[in-house]
Amino acid sequence: MKKLRDTPSQTVGPFFAYGLTAEQYSYDFTSIADGLLVNQEGDQAKVAITGCVFDGKGNVIPDAMIELWQGDSQGKYNDERIGKDREGFWGFGRLGTGTQRGHKFYFTTVKPGSVEKGCAPHINVILFMRGSLLHLYTRIYFDDEPEANKKDPLLNLIPESRRHTVIARRVETGGLVEYTFNIHMQGENETVFFDVKN
Amino acid sequence: MENLDYNVHPPHLYEGYKSTILRSPTKPLIPVASMLKDLTMPAFGESVLRKWDNDLTKNGQRNGEPIGERIKLSGKVMDEYGRPLKQVLVEVWQANAAGRYIHKAEIHDAPLDPNFLGAGRMLTDDEGRYTFYTIKPGAYPWGNHYNAWRPNHIHFSVIGKQFEHRLVTQMYFPGDPLFDFDPIFQSVPKHARELLIARFMMDWTEPEFALAYEFNIVLSGSNKTPFEQ
Secondary structure (H helix, E strand, O other), X not given: OOOOOOOOOOOOOOOOHHHHXXXXXXXXXXXXXXXXXXXXXXXOOOEXXXXXXXXXXXXXXXXXXXXXXXXXXXXXXXXXXXXXXXXXXXXXXXXXXXXXXXXXXXEEEOOOOOOOOOOOOOEEEEEEEOOXXXXXXXXXXXXXXXXXXXHOOOHHHOOHXXXXXXXXXXXXXXXXXXXXXXXXXXXXXXXXXXEOOO | OOOOOOXXXXXXXXXXXXXXXXXXXXXXXXXXXXXXXXXEOOOEOHHHOOOOOOEOOOOOOOOOOOOOOEEEEEEEEEXXXXXXXXXXXXXXXXXXXXXXXXXXXXXXXXXXXXXXXOEEEEEOOOOOEXXXXXXXXXXXXXXXXXXXXXXXXXXXXXEOOEHHHOEEEEEEOOOXXXXXXXXXXXXXXXXXXXXXXXXXXXXXXXXXXXXXXEXXXXXXXXXXXXXXX
């Protein structure tokens, strides 16, 4: 059977905010997702995922958009359709980097469990920005899971010298447990990005 | 038999589009398809849609109709075997007829339209089809190089079924004289540029109301996924 060709990718451009992240940027339109991956009212233990995106000169990128997609505390992905009245845990978030001080992103979620035996807890990341013609995939692992990380098959595909670029650092803030995950497009600490089709 | 080249995506670094220079990875991507198995993307329910979200000529109205050429846009979202992808979220955003985005950081000296927001969304139906009405966007200048102008385009974001189906792209209109001068359009391999251009559809036009265009979207899965019926 003859396969069809993909629709080619193009950049998200600088002006995505009123369409894709309208409520975060205070535009008069609704949003399908934001910085919450779990209902804040629920009694599950929450964690924060924060960080910045840096360009090749080390400057913070103020117009990137980040999507997170993860399993729940048991590692199970939500397979129900996400509606307007989000309850419990849905596991999908989306933020632009243009509204917080220092152009940080700040997601509130639960720490995911292992999706399957032998895999370390992780969050999938999809990254978009002006200047990126093709979105990029990476993952967030956690530095307080050293044993699980050591065995994770995907993490083991990454040269050891670069593994730290996908491991978030746990920070105690007095409030929520916070994990810092900075994304570097280039340079010494260039984040590892994945090819998910090959 | 025609040999199709499946290499349709732009490179990460395309120097003609200057912003890619400091924002593209310099190291090769690590292939992980075999590790992802059947990871799907989230699905969205009808309740994320409001009444006029698929009609951009209506969802930004304050005191009248938006100015410009009303058009209808429709297409199918499908996988690489032409199978429809239903209940897929399609989000769109665009400039108004004067080439002005409502975005706060936009500085192009063209008028905003008080009755046009320029953003919408829909879910595909059981045949994988989406349809929306809008105003044909204008061209606008940008700072990439001296006298740089973007061709008329509508931005699309599509959340498919599989994790690797995620797509953000831009749809263009047939015969745009700016194609030859736009590095974002040119970043796509020449043979694949036609895949970004909508088709004018006389049969779909609505007499006395709107011209119509078709833009189909193909989201392919991992190259390691065998074909399953």
